[in-house]
Amino acid sequence: MINPQDSCSEHSSPILAKNVTEFPDISAKYKASSFNIYVKAKGGNYLIFNTMTGALAHIAGDKYTHLAGLLKNPNSFGRENEEEKLFLKSALKAGFIIDDKTNELEMLKMISFAGRFTSEHFHLTIMPTLQCNFACTYCYEKPRPGIMRPEVRQALIKWAEMKVKTSNLFSVAWFGGEPLLAHGCIRELSSNFIGLCARKMLSIGPELPQMDIL
16 A cells, blocks of 8 residues: 555645644544545556545555545544554545535535636636537537637637736636637637736636547
């Protein structure tokens, strides 16, 4: 097994325990996160992923039954067992286990609403085309010919100029269809957005789907 302190990768999230230096006292009550996913990996090892926090743990196969059992029932761990305490401390930081009173659904709603109504982060999801050269079985979009018209691009640039006046971060996600089939459109808009952020001294974060295949 990977060292318990390294087995859980930690990501910042409102639901994570802050500044955990020792595992909480014996009276504390915890539960497993509803967002834990358990996956068998190659070589007989296992991965545990939390879709709320983005944390990922790698567990050796011979330790999985015991440690996964601790995650599913964190109040059953041996309080004098140092290895279990270290593992569960990391799991608490990473969000695999949470306070028994935490309502993750309400927390998720809060995060969603905070991101939706904040003016500090301006995020755009742009579909430059609905064309696609692939046929993913899970896709709900129907491919259609055509690329975003020049007048729509100009209107989008003007709208972005207005929106970034109160923002500290401007991020763009390219979606489709297969967005790279409209690479000329992406280049044009990206060039304008980068220039806009340079003038306003903003950070910019571009995003592309992870399965871009031409």
